[in-house]
Every structure is written in structure tokens, then in C-alpha cells.
Amino acid sequence: MKTKHGPSLSSRITRFVGIFLLFFFAAVFALPLYWMIRTALMDDALVFSIPVRWVPDPAVWENFVTVFQRMDLAKYIRNTVFSSVMPVIGVLFSCPFIAYSLTKVPWKGGKIIFPIILFTMMIPWQVTQIPMYSIWAKLGLTDSFVPLILPTFFGSGYYIYLCRQYMKSLPNSVIEAARIDGAGDLRILYTIVYPMCKSTLTTIAVLVFIAHWNDLNGPLLYLQSSSKYTLSIGLQQFRKADNPEWPLLMAASTVFTVPLIALFFFAQQYFLNGISTTSGLK
Amino acid sequence: MKSNVIVERAPDGSARLSVSARQRRFNRIGLMFASPWIIGFLCFTIVPVGMAIYYSFTNYDLFSRQDWVWFQNYVDIFHDRYIWKSLGNTMYVTLIGTPLGQVVALALALLLNQRRIKGIPVFRTLFYLPTLVPIVASSMLFMWVLNGNHGLLNTVLGWFGIPGPYWLSDPKFTKMALIIMDVWRCGTGMIIYLAALRSVPETFYEAAELDGAGPVRRFFSITLPCISPTIEFQVVMSMISHFQYFTQAYVFASLTDMSNGAGGGPGNSMLFYCLYLYRKAFLQYKMGYASAMAVLLAIIVIVATAIVMYFSEKSVNYDVE
Incomplete structure (x- = not known):
């Protein structure tokens, strides 16, 4: 905008092309989402009609009722919520604990532990998956939520890392002052450090929740009986069992998606924070 | 006290x-x-x-056998033609999926980084939404979008007189189908690129504009060098995640290959390394063999991650401000 004679012709063309492409890509990215909702509201018989019907007319809202009856969706939702919320609690319990030891307690161990944490993040889960499965099987804990939840209470490298990055930036003077006043470290962590880390902890909670809401591999290995299925497995099994009934599948997929989109709109800043923190841009 | x-x-x-x-x-x-x-x-x-x-040095099968077999698993892996098939498929999605995904993510970020345009947050949300669709749900959606006769993509292609292929049953197109879905879900990369673009100092562009550099020249001479550390980081991270390609492939392959459950899809065209590993371990219970596969995977990933660390180290030092 520093030019004296207003935008030149070439910059006006650039601007037009830019706006055009923005709308073009917006349409491309939105269409599959529209396709999902459109199919979810469609009569099963009309899905395969040619030419393609773009607007579900009449809109069959009953699909959402049917899918709850046919798929036991309510149970899957309960299981998914349980197996996503418990890890959030686990991670929020363990990771600040460990990050505190790494950043706010002056001891030798911290310097040894942190590089090990970074190294463990490189080990693909496929390596530990087989031995862990045989361990849980020997303990008789397969076909339960324990293998999906318990490990989160012992910290997870990635979230410890996020937590540590933020805690490191907190001033040590506050903590030292509290120590001189005789506060124990547990109290310092819960009354001083926790409130200061609120935004980072919320970001972590959101990331953990989404990761577990999405997870297919864990439930695939450990949840064998259908009463324990999460949405990932339930959806996969439903598709397997029948010929694809696209309206019902799309209705179930919509139900599966909506909570995450709602979460996104409530906690948008934490999503965006989390992404740029993890990429090392912050 | x-x-x-x-x-x-x-x-x-x-x-x-x-x-x-x-x-x-x-x-x-x-x-x-x-x-x-x-x-x-x-x-x-x-x-x-x-x-x-x-x-990985035994023939463990989870139930009865666990005998020491030295390097037999590793030798068998070398002679297993499905391993080579799965490595080939994995390389295919890595070599095509990574550049395509990164180019689209960067292009979207560039569009969102335009100045003097209103409603950018709305577009940003729209581009990000697909990433929020859970991976199994989004796989279901794309099996429908890419349906050969009634799918969204082939309908749209039909408008332009292009006969769309049978994405899910033609072995030549199944991997492309997965890549199309992954590109649709590139929102995370887009956000990262956007943050990188916003950290490029405005003064660089103003100076270039005064010197008469056009938008293309500005992109190649200023933007690209300034965000190159982010690009390097993203490319290597994307490669690593492609080595571990599993969930989408599992859903697509097991649902398009009804004959043998979690197979590799039509003509094993979606048999990726980690899908094959899963099949060996949890369908055939060849735990020893699968462990050897996992150990090899870990070596590949650790070497690649070491490269990421090296590059991210570089990006920390490389400070434009």
C-alpha cells in the first residue's frame, strides 16, 4: 500500500486471482462435507439415482434415529467418551508432574531424563505393540479399556515435551519464594504452576482427546466384544456387516464428527496454539 | 518445614x-x-x-512356540515378496503423497496469507474442518465420495466429460484414492505453513515491491527461502508418518477386499508395510516375524527422525528477525 498511485493493474489481477482461488478451494474442501450431510439426510432408494440429486428432498431426518437403533450408537458414544476422557485425566495428572521435575526442581536427573524422553518419541508404536499385547494378554486385561487408559497415567513423551516447553518459560523466582515460605513442592505445583499453565494444559487436553477419539489401532487390538466397541470400531464393523447403506453410514459418520467440530469452535485458539507449538514455530 | x-x-x-x-x-x-x-x-x-x-530372533506365536531362531526372521523378510510389495506401496504413497500434500497445504496457506482480504478466518476454518473428521469416518466418507458410479468425484469429473476410474476396485487407482483423502485432510500442515508465512518480515516484501519484483519473483526469492526450514521439517515429518501408514489403509483395504478380511485391498495394492505387519502379528500370530519387521521399521524411523532433529536444530538457528 506504499505505492503512490494506488494498486497497479498487475496487483489488481493478482488480487482477483487470489480471491478466485480462495473460493475455488473453499468449494473443493467443503463439497465432501456437504456430500456427507446430504447423503445422511437422503432416502436410501434415492442415493443411487442418476442424475445425482444434490439436495435431499425430502430430508429424511429419521436416518439419525434409525442409525441409533441399528448400530447401538449410544453405547459406542459412551465407550468413546470414556476412552477419550480417561486418557485426558491421565495425561493432565502425569505430564505436569514430570515436566515440573524436569524444569523447576534443580536436580541432576532432569538433564538425563529429558534426552531419553526425546529419544522414546522416535520409537514407532509398532515396536512396543506386540510385546504390550502379550503382556496385557498374560494379565488377562485384553478386551478391556485398561490397556488404552492406564499408560497415560505414566506420562507420554510428546505431551511431557509440550508441557516442559511452557513450564521452562515460567519465572523461577516465584517458585523459590514459595519454597522459602515453606510451601511443599506438591503444593507449589498445584496452587502456583498449574494455574499458570492453564492454556498449555487445555491445549494438551484437546490434543489427547482428539487422538483418542480418533484412535482405531488401540480399540482394534484390545476391544474385542461388541459391548466395548468405540465409534471407530463400531463404524468399521457396521460397514463390514452389511452392504453399504450409505445414508446410515454417513449419518453415523456425522454423529462421530460433530463433537470434534463443536470442540473446535469452543477451543479454536487451543487447537491453533497446539499445532504451532508442536511444529517448533513457537 | x-x-x-x-x-x-x-x-x-x-x-x-x-x-x-x-x-x-x-x-x-x-x-x-x-x-x-x-x-x-x-x-x-x-x-x-x-x-x-x-x-525378533524367535518364532514366537503368542501361544505355544518361542524358540530361538537366530536371524531366520530377518532372512525370511528379505525373501518375502509381500514385504517388497508392501515396501513398494509404502514408497508410492510417500513419494507422491508427501509432495502433493505439502504443495496443497502451502498453497492454501499462501491464499490465506493474502493481505487486504476480509473473511480469512472463515476460510481458514473451512480448510481446517476436514482434519477434524475422525479418520475412520473420513475413510467411510471417501469410499462413498470415490464410488465409481455414484460418487461425488466421478460425478464432477463427468461434467467435464472425464470418465472417472473405479478408484476403489482398480489396483492402479486405490493408492491415489488414499492420497486424495489425505490431501483433503492437510489442514494441520496448512496452519503450520500459515504461521511460518506470518513470521516473514513485511519489510522484505516492501523492499522487493519497491524494486519492482512481481508476486512470482517475491515468492521464490523471499517467501520460499524464509520458510524453507518449516518445509524441510514438514517434509521429513510427513515421510515418517507415511512409513507408519496404517489406519486409512486398514479401513480401505479391509472393506474393499471382502475375500480375506484385513488383506491388502484389490491386488494387494493397499498392502502397506504397517498393514502387513499388523496382519502378520494379529491375524497370523507370527509375532516373531512381525517383531523383526517392527525393529526394521524403528531403524528406518529413528534415522529419519534424526534427520528431522538436525533440520529443526537448523531452523532454530535460522532466525529472520
Whole structure:
């Protein structure tokens, strides 16, 4: 905008092309989402009609009722919520604990532990998956939520890392002052450090929740009986069992998606924070 | 309470003793706070990794056998044609999926980084939404979008007189189908690129504009060099995640290949390394063999991650401001 004679012709063309492409890509990215909702509201018989019907007319809202009856969706939702919320609690319990030891307690161990944490993040889960499965099987804990939840209470490298990055930036003077006043470290962590880390902890909670809401591999290995299925497995099994009934599948997929989109709109800043923190841009 | 006593005593000349007492106390506290991680590290990392390496030298099958077979698994892997098939498929999605995904993510970020346009947050949300669709749901959606006769994509292609292929049953197109879905879900990369673009100092562009550089020239001479550390980081991260390609492939392959459950899809065209590993371990119970595959995967990933670390180190040093 520093030019004296207003935008030149070439910059006006650039601007037009830019706006055009923005709308073009917006349409491309939105269409599959529209396709999902459109199919979810469609009569099963009309899905395969040619030419393609773009607007579900009449809109069959009953699909959402049917899918709850046919798929036991309510149970899957309960299981998914349980197996996503418990890890959030686990991670929020363990990771600040460990990050505190790494950043706010002056001891030798911290310097040894942190590089090990970074190294463990490189080990693909496929390596530990087989031995862990045989361990849980020997303990008789397969076909339960324990293998999906318990490990989160012992910290997870990635979230410890996020937590540590933020805690490191907190001033040590506050903590030292509290120590001189005789506060124990547990109290310092819960009354001083926790409130200061609120935004980072919320970001972590959101990331953990989404990761577990999405997870297919864990439930695939450990949840064998259908009463324990999460949405990932339930959806996969439903598709397997029948010929694809696209309206019902799309209705179930919509139900599966909506909570995450709602979460996104409530906690948008934490999503965006989390992404740029993890990429090392912050 | 203890610390009070030590702090008060410190000026009395017994400084050295109290310092070491303090230090011992800190060591105890540090250990206490780190103990969940130490327990977790032993139980969920050290022991399983050790077991995986041990298993990889045995014919363990989860039930009865666990005999030491030396390098037999590794030799068998070398002679297993499905391994080579799966490696080929994995390389295919890595070599096509990575550049395509990164180019689209960067292009979207560039469009969102335009100045003097209103409603950018709305577009940003729209581009990000697909990433929020859970991976199994989004796989279901794309199996429908890419349906040969009634799918969205082939309908749109039909408008332009292009006969769309049978994405899900033609072995030539199945991997492309997965890549199309992954590109649709590139929102995370887009956000990262957007953050990188916004950190490029405005003055660079103003100077270039005064010198008469056009938008294309500005992109190649200013934007690209300034965000190159982010690009390098993203490319290597994307490659690593492609080595571990599993969930989408599992859903697509097991639903398009009704004949043998979690197979590799039509003509094993979607048999990726980690899908094959899963099949060996949990459908054929060849735990020893699968462990050897996992160990090889770990070596590949650790080498690649070491490269990421090297590049991210570089990006920390490379500070445009």
C-alpha cells in the first residue's frame, strides 16, 4: 500500500486471482462435507439415482434415529467418551508432574531424563505393540479399556515435551519464594504452576482427546466384544456387516464428527496454539 | 518445614553442608515427581522394546512356540515378496503423497496469507474442518465420495466429460484414492505453513515491491527461502508418518477386499508395510516375524527422525528477525 498511485493493474489481477482461488478451494474442501450431510439426510432408494440429486428432498431426518437403533450408537458414544476422557485425566495428572521435575526442581536427573524422553518419541508404536499385547494378554486385561487408559497415567513423551516447553518459560523466582515460605513442592505445583499453565494444559487436553477419539489401532487390538466397541470400531464393523447403506453410514459418520467440530469452535485458539507449538514455530 | 531450617542455618557458616543437604532434598523431590515417568518408561518402553528385539530372533506365536531362531526372521523378510510389495506401496504413497500434500497445504496457506482480504478466518476454518473428521469416518466418507458410479468425484469429473476410474476396485487407482483423502485432510500442515508465512518480515516484501519484483519473483526469492526450514521439517515429518501408514489403509483395504478380511485391498495394492505387519502379528500370530519387521521399521524411523532433529536444530538457528 506504499505505492503512490494506488494498486497497479498487475496487483489488481493478482488480487482477483487470489480471491478466485480462495473460493475455488473453499468449494473443493467443503463439497465432501456437504456430500456427507446430504447423503445422511437422503432416502436410501434415492442415493443411487442418476442424475445425482444434490439436495435431499425430502430430508429424511429419521436416518439419525434409525442409525441409533441399528448400530447401538449410544453405547459406542459412551465407550468413546470414556476412552477419550480417561486418557485426558491421565495425561493432565502425569505430564505436569514430570515436566515440573524436569524444569523447576534443580536436580541432576532432569538433564538425563529429558534426552531419553526425546529419544522414546522416535520409537514407532509398532515396536512396543506386540510385546504390550502379550503382556496385557498374560494379565488377562485384553478386551478391556485398561490397556488404552492406564499408560497415560505414566506420562507420554510428546505431551511431557509440550508441557516442559511452557513450564521452562515460567519465572523461577516465584517458585523459590514459595519454597522459602515453606510451601511443599506438591503444593507449589498445584496452587502456583498449574494455574499458570492453564492454556498449555487445555491445549494438551484437546490434543489427547482428539487422538483418542480418533484412535482405531488401540480399540482394534484390545476391544474385542461388541459391548466395548468405540465409534471407530463400531463404524468399521457396521460397514463390514452389511452392504453399504450409505445414508446410515454417513449419518453415523456425522454423529462421530460433530463433537470434534463443536470442540473446535469452543477451543479454536487451543487447537491453533497446539499445532504451532508442536511444529517448533513457537 | 525442613527447608526453612536449612535456609535459616545457611548464613551461619555451615553453608557447604546445607547446600548439599538442599541438593539431596531436591534430588529426592525430583525423583519423586519423575517417578511416574520412570515407572512408565520401564514398563511401557524399556521392557517391551527389549522383548520386541528378543521376539525378533524367535518364532514366537503368542501361544505355544518361542524358540530361538537366530536371524531366520530377518532372512525370511528379505525373501518375502509381500514385504517388497508392501515396501513398494509404502514408497508410492510417500513419494507422491508427501509432495502433493505439502504443495496443497502451502498453497492454501499462501491464499490465506493474502493481505487486504476480509473473511480469512472463515476460510481458514473451512480448510481446517476436514482434519477434524475422525479418520475412520473420513475413510467411510471417501469410499462413498470415490464410488465409481455414484460418487461425488466421478460425478464432477463427468461434467467435464472425464470418465472417472473405479478408484476403489482398480489396483492402479486405490493408492491415489488414499492420497486424495489425505490431501483433503492437510489442514494441520496448512496452519503450520500459515504461521511460518506470518513470521516473514513485511519489510522484505516492501523492499522487493519497491524494486519492482512481481508476486512470482517475491515468492521464490523471499517467501520460499524464509520458510524453507518449516518445509524441510514438514517434509521429513510427513515421510515418517507415511512409513507408519496404517489406519486409512486398514479401513480401505479391509472393506474393499471382502475375500480375506484385513488383506491388502484389490491386488494387494493397499498392502502397506504397517498393514502387513499388523496382519502378520494379529491375524497370523507370527509375532516373531512381525517383531523383526517392527525393529526394521524403528531403524528406518529413528534415522529419519534424526534427520528431522538436525533440520529443526537448523531452523532454530535460522532466525529472520
